[in-house]
Amino acid sequence: MTETASNPDQRPTDLARACELIAFRMGTREFCVDIMSVREIRGWTKATALPKSPSFVRGVVNLRGTVLPIVDLSARLGFPAAEPTARHVIIVAQIGAQTIGLLVDAVSDILTVTDDLVHPTPDVASDMAKTFVRGVLAVDQRMISLIALDQVLPVCEQDAA
Amino acid sequence: MDAMAAIKQTFFQECEEQLGELEIGLLVLQDGDTDPETVNAVFRAVHSIKGGAGAFNLDELVHFAHVFENVLDHLRAGRLAASGDVLKTMLRAADMLADLVRAARDGTAADTGRRDTLAAELRALDPEAAGKDLDSGHQDSHGDDLDGPVFEAVPISFDDMEIESTPDEHQFIIHFTPKPDLYAKANETALLMRELCSLGEAVITCDFSRLPVLEELDPEGSYLSWTIELRTVQDENAVRAVFEFVEWDCELDVAQVGAAQGLDDMALGALIEKMQAAVEAELAAPEVPPNDVQASMDEPLAAQAGSAGQALGNPPGGKPDAGKSSQATIRVDLDRVDRLINLVGELVINQAMLTQRMLEAGLARASGVATGLDELEQLTREIQDSVMAIRAQPVKSVFQRMPRLVREVAVMTGKSVRLTTAGENTEVDKTVIERLADPLTHMIRNAIDHGLETPELRAAAGKPEEGLVHLSALHRSGRIVIEVADDGAGIDRPRVKAIAAEKGLIAAEAPLSDEEIDNLIFLPGFSTASTVSDISGRGVGMDVVRRSIQALGGRISIRSRPRQGSTFTMSLPLTLAVLDGMVVTVAGETLVVPLTAIIETLQPKADAVHGFGGNSRVIAIRDQFIPLIDVGHELDYRSGFADPCKSVALLVESEGHVRSALLVDAILGQRQVVIKSLETNYQHVPGIAAATILGDGRVALILDVDAVVAGSRVAATGFEQLCAAG
Structure with missing residues (x-):
């Protein structure tokens, strides 16, 4: 990967330039993440469950020798948990120094956008929206939410429990 | 410039080693060792730092090192006694030197005030006039000692002979x-000529006749010869003395012109006297080749040699290097070793996969393939052990930092502390060592700040005023155990309990055993210091220490006895890379249980298992009742409990020799597994030490036996806090 990938978590905040986004579906909704934080996309394989973990952590899988935690993004965002099948995909994303896998239904598109296409998150009283959505895009009448990946892993919640 | 930076880096690395030796040496001296070799080692360390620093124009460092070196030289020469106070100053000077080295390395400013104070203190130790050392400091710091020894030593006293x-x-x-050897030993003919000239009037002619053409010239060869006509009042012995150190490496012919006539004139008595003198001179001249002279300079001889010893200094290329080369070590970039270790880790996984595939393919156990695979496994294991050994290091490197810490904390707290260490040669993986320093630092600070009483209190309690902190390391059943013990007041249990209750960590009237109270200090949000002190009160409590040790796959426990002190024991894995484990299944999940924890496995019989109120169960094993822990339930894999009769029990021993029986569904086998951290990409999972990848390519979790055992007890007593911390 290029050097920019080493610091991908700062990318979504920097919307001044044109950037590429990977769009994906979960149920009927569409979301996207910065392509620079995506390392690879692979098919779903059964994960080893982690005990005493939040419900949205599906477990860990072996990614060529690396132990990769899988986050059910749908459950993480407060939607019903996914029931993974062989057609589900895992988006392997780099968040800071960590690599995690995001379980989503399917990858739908690659979008090239400039910052004027990204609208601020509508002021709705949803915690999910405030925590995870950086902005929304309108593409062909569809609403695509831009996800901020740095909040996805439950870093402090576990310690506070 | 890059090459220079690299050399500089090497210099700083070596400085760290020298500083380590310096401190060890001084500590040994403090313990009453008077071995001159120790003094020499200390002197050498400072001298080498000075020499290197001079080469890089690190004037500040050179200057301080020089002052230090002068005092050490007096110590070496026996003009200064190695008393306790002297050594205390020297130890602080060593700390300062270390700070200066680091400041030079990082390009930061050192504490010049402290430096000047210490330099002044050092000078005060100097039995000779202090001022003159300063001036001589700079000039001899640049390129001294290179060939000084051989020539400085020449004026050996031949005064007696002048009489006759x-x-x-x-x-x-x-x-x-x-001969070429003469040059190879770094002698310089020009200096010999100069020496001859000092004897009298000399006419020197050089013979170039044997000089070959340039293509045939051996740069290390010797082609020149000289003829010197010397008129001097000295006799032949004085002339020969000039060549004394090179006479084995040259052809020398000294002929006295007109000596034949002189004979007649001389009285017979004078002749006899002259012969006697010649014999004496022969005896007085050291009958050793120059090399040996150099070596002997490091020996105690130097101590009595007075000014000669001082002038000789310490040849940097002398003895210490000779000692090092016999060990034959190389410096290797750590990244390379790590890459090798990762590769071997993958090899182990791959080898396991291959074995599994072979079994799946239904190949007979006795087939050639199976034998070959067994051998492969053996080899893989040996490679792995060898590779791990490369990274293993004695804990010394961490222990070495502690004396300084103790001194500093002792000064800050106004307590008198003595640190003793044991087992510093215990080896453990480098990755463990690196992460050992922080918790250890904290524990030692804690021991001095909270553990030891003030000198007045100690005196009142009838203890020696000097508090004792003992730091030790040893190997125990495949782990390294590090203990920090103090002989202080021990844990003030009523106060600890009161604080915990006050902070809402426990119920005020909770019936807790002494051991449970002691362990309260590991709770997050607990801090015993009533006043937040500079040393311990940094918002970092023992819970952080505990967590960082747990992150290493280690455990920490405390033993405390009122008025006698406390002992913190940490137990850590020797390596963070591999583990021998038993592969088991629990509720459809595959788990690995570290083999070191397991004592035996057994099939529980219905009549051996007894209910014990609530969900607790015990199992009778050879007249002992041992708590039965359902791993599946403990890890929330299932809400109910497994039927013990359809399960297998693993008898395990956890920290503090507590025995428990872990109930699992079935045992799949025994295997060496490569440890993969969960924290790298995720975070610590309670009850799980790490993960690994099994032969089928799936991830299996490695059980943290102690955490599971501790967790089950906590759950049983409704003591939820500890669970969250662990």
Whole structure:
């Protein structure tokens, strides 16, 4: 990967330039993440469950020798948990120094956008929206939410429990 | 510039080693060792730092090192006694030197005030006039000691002979032809000529006749010879003395012109006297080749040699290097070793996969393939052990930092502390060592700040005023155990309990055992210091220490006895890379249980299992009742409990020799697994030490036996906090 990938978590905040986004579906909704934080996309394989973990952590899988935690993004965002099948995909994303896998239904598109296409998150009283959505895009009448990946892993919640 | 930076880096690395030796040496001296070799080692360390620093123009460092070196030289020469106070100053000077080295390395400013104070204190130790050292400091710091020894030593006293040498002038014809060895030993003919000139009037002619054409010239060869006509009042012995150190490496012919006539004139008595003198001179001249002279300079001889010893200094290329080369070590970039270790880790996984595939393919156990695979496994294991050994290091490197810490904390707290260490050669993986320093630092600070009483209190309690902190390391059943013990007041249990209750960590009237109270200090949000002190009160409590040790796959426990002190024990894995484990299944999940924890496995019988109120169960094993822990339930894999009769029990021993029986569904086998951290990409999972990848390519979790055992007890007593911390 290029050097920019080493610091991908700062990318979504920097919307001044044109950037590429990977769009994906979960149920009927569409979301996207910065392509620079995506390392690879692979098919779903059964994960080893982690005990005493939040419900949205599906477990860990072996990614060529690396132990990769899988986050059910749908459950993480407060939607019903996914029931993974062989057609589900895992988006392997780099968040800071960590690599995690995001379980989503399917990858739908690659979008090239400039910052004027990204609208601020509508002021709705949803915690999910405030925590995870950086902005929304309108593409062909569809609403695509831009996800901020740095909040996805439950870093402090576990310690506070 | 890059090459220079690299050399500089090497210099700083070596400085760290020298500083380590310096401190060890001083500590040994403090313990009453008077071995001159120790003093020499200390001197050498400072001297080498000074020399290197001079080469890089690190004037500040050179200057301080020089002052330090001067005092050490007096110590070496026996003009200064190695008393306790002297050594205390020297130890602080060593700390300062270390700070200066680091400041030079990082390009930061050192504490000049402290430096000047210490330099002044050092000078005060100097039994000779202090001022003159300063001036001589700079000039001899640049390129001294290189060839000084050989030539400085020349004026060996031949004064006696002058008595009988006649005042008449003699004329000598000297033919001098050096051999290549002479140059190889770093002798310089020009200096010999100069020395001859100092004896009298000399006419020197050089013979170039043997000089070959340039293509045939051996740069290390010797082609020149000299003829010197010397008129001097000295006699032949004085002339020969000039060549004393090179006479084995050259062809020398000294002929006295007109010596034959002189004979007649001389009285017989004078002749006899002259012969006697010659014999004496022969005896007085050291009958050793120059190399040995160099070596002997490091020996105690130097101590009595007075000014000569000082002038000789310490040849940097002398003894210490000779000692090092016999060990034959190389510096290797750590990244390379790590890459090798990762590769071997993958090899182990791959080998396991291959074995599994072979079994799946239904190949007979006795087939050639199976034998080959067994051998492969053996080899893989050996490679792995060898590779791990490369990274293993004695804990010394961490222990070495502690004396300084103790001194500093002792000064800050106004307590008198003595640190003793044991087992510092215990080896453990480098990755463990690196992460050992922080918790250890904290524990030692804690021991001094909270553990030890003030000197007045100690005196009142009838203890020696000097508090004792003992740091030790040893190997125990495949782990390294590090203990920090103090002989202080021990844990004030009523106060600890009161604080915990006050902070809402426990119920005020909770019935807790002494051990449970002691363990309260590991709770997050607990801090015993009533006043937040500079040393311990940094918002970092023992819970952080505990967590960082747990992150290493280690455990920490405390033993405390009122008025006698407390002992913190940490137990850590020797390596963070591999583990021998038993592969088991629990509720459809595959788990690995570290083999070191397991004592035996057994099939529970219905009549051996007894209910014990609530969900607790015990199992009778050879007249002992041992708590039965359902791993599946403990890890929330299932809400109910497994039927013990359809399960397998693993008898395990956890920290503090507590025995428990872990109930699992079935045992799949025994295997060496490569440890993969969960924290790298995720975070710590309670009850799980790490993960690994099994032969089928799936991830299996490695059980943290102690955490599971502790967790089950906590759950049983409704003591939820500890669970969250662990």
